[in-house]
Amino acid sequence: MSELFLVPDWPAPANIKALITTRNGGVSEPPFDSFNLGLHVGDDEKAVNQNRSLLSEAAGGKIVSQWVRQVHDNHVINVHDELVEESTEADAIYTQRDNVACGVLTADCLSVLFTDVAGNEIAVAHAGWRGLASGVLQKTLEHFSAEPVSILAYLGPVIGPCHFEVGIDVRQAFQALDIKEIENQLPLLFQESETSGKWMADLYAIARIILASKGVLQVFGEPLCTYCEFDQFYSYRRDGQTGRFASVIWKESKG
Numbered sequence: 001m002s003e004l005f006l007v008p009d010w011p012a013p014a015n016i017k018a019l020i021t022t023r024n025g026g027v028s029e030p031p032f033d034s035f036n037l038g039l040h041v042g043d044d045e046k047a048v049n050q051n052r053s054l055l056s057e058a059a060g061g062k063i064v065s066q067w068v069r070q071v072h073d074n075h076v077i078n079v080h081d082e083l084v085e086e087s088t089e090a091d092a093i094y095t096q097r098d099n100v101a102c103g104v105l106t107a108d109c110l111s112v113l114f115t116d117v118a119g120n121e122i123a124v125a126h127a128g129w130r131g132l133a134s135g136v137l138q139k140t141l142e143h144f145s146a147e148p149v150s151i152l153a154y155l156g157p158v159i160g161p162c163h164f165e166v167g168i169d170v171r172q173a174f175q176a177l178d179i180k181e182i183e184n185q186l187p188l189l190f191q192e193s194e195t196s197g198k199w200m201a202d203l204y205a206i207a208r209i210i211l212a213s214k215g216v217l218q219v220f221g222e223p224l225c226t227y228c229e230f231d232q233f234y235s236y237r238r239d240g241q242t243g244r245f246a247s248v249i250w251k252e253s254k255g
């Protein structure tokens, strides 16, 4: 049966913790059943807040959560002493603070978790095709003091090439990034669809290429398709009105 949380399997340092929620284990009613963490999707606010409390408990209760208003762009919030309002527009969160759970909410878009190998700095990015094409991963990496070779990344569940049909605009947006490896692998990253003039896009592979182009080669995660895995994840493409699951990362004090 379905798991309640995915714990990323990556060689992050011991003080770095991360969780990816599923749609299971919460209190929201259909079509948000049941562990919806998004306040902006039409679900009952009380249910969402109760789900958020369940997430904090699952994370050990000692953390505070930082959410932002995701707009499919490339702005990164650096959380210093104070949390920012959830209404702040951003698509990635970076911090060096202990016990701040940086979270993004998705239902098909990719989430990417980051940490340096020393466990001093962390980040999370919301990266759908628009975010990826506007450089959200590169902008997130710019906040790190650590060199790219000392940064680990973990890719969360994302709508897979089995289901992510896109038009020419999406393919062109990635060609415009002018990353050689994207150009080299274009026929693989965008396989021709059965629908004429459309392609099946592989965001997971594209993200790996973008990270590699910046020198981040330690990339983990398994490509789980949000659309296929209906027991586990929300999918906007599949369901339209639906919930959002979270990818969160936080650091504990090294003691």
Ligand SMILES: [Zn+2]
Pocket (backbone or CB within 6 Å): 159, 160, 161, 162, 163, 225, 226, 227, 228, 229
């Ligand atoms: Zn699929």
